[in-house]
Amino acid sequence: MSEHDPAPDPASPRRRGPYAKSAARRQHIVEQAYTVFASRGYHAGSLREIAAAAGVSLSSLQHHFSSKEELLVAVLARRDELGGGWSDSAARLPFAEHIVGQAEANRRIPGLIALYAVLSAEAVTAGHPGRDYFVDRYDGLRDAYTAEFTALREDGHLRDGVDPALAAATVIALWEGVELQWLYAPDRIDAPAALRAYLDLVLT
Template sequence: MTTKDVGRAARRGPYAKSEERRRTILDAAHEVFAAHGYRGGSLQDVADRVGLSQTSLLHYFPSKRDLLMAVLERRDEITGDAFPDDMEEGLVDSVIRTALFNENIPGVVELYIVLCAESVTDSHPGRVYFTERFERLRKSYALRFAELAAQGRLRPGVDPDEAAMSLVALWDGLQTQWLLAPDEVDVVKGLRGYFNLVVLPEP
């Protein structure tokens, strides 16, 4: 190992440690916001979970808003959060796969539902994130439903834009019900039932 290699390794060490600490803070904030929401969860709650002072925590995330946005970005990384038009698999398969995946990651659905509902309140920092996310989802799903219509696989009378909006609403509603009654509500079954109503089977 050369002197230059040693120098590079030394620089990577503190950076890697800092990134690990950031990830630990994000995981803790994910738990806090999922359990208490953005307004109910405090920076002190997050700091206590990782054994830091609020001052030290703010070294990594300058404000509570910055921490929230980083948590939402982290959530998208965990879920992959790819939209159907970016995927080779069909709309139905991609939605079902994502729904199954999300249910098996602790806290992901809780975080999404809690913060999404809370974002409609005045001056919530996540409002733009969720507004833009819903818009992208509606457009993405509408394109896929339109493709199915062009293939003759969308049932007569089904409008792609309305089908997309209904899918987004149904999925969020099923997830909320699932959180409240996991033994009674089957998200995947509900989504499959919807697709059976609007999409014709492959010939």
């Protein structure tokens, strides 16, 4: 990439100026970082490599991110911002529609899905700077989905014998696992269809 400072949006004149420029550069570095981490993993990707990909000097990068750990946390936060996380605003949609719709949207961001797959596996290791993020994220997602399945059961929409907590872990596992298969075989794997089929089985 030759352009490392995206032009300010002309529709947002208030975002011009040094602050906007710095924010745009920061975001550009985060985007390059997730490309590098996605292709090489967190441990193998270096700050020097990310600076080069972003077209900035190492010291300029370090002005924005004092450590690789800080950059990783920004990359993970960016993923949540782009979707894949469970948010209160999304909860206005019925649960199953939200899940399938989000899986549809993920088709547009294979690189981010790949990065997330690498990091979520790599971060299992004790001492990995992303570990706490994933422990909290899985706990939070399971809790949120368990609450949804429990509410559906109270409304008579959960198949008899289905355990809400087990169904919550299953949806998350199936989602991540089937997206990984899709990255290898995008023409043969339909992740939203797999999620829809599971939800159709457990919801009545």
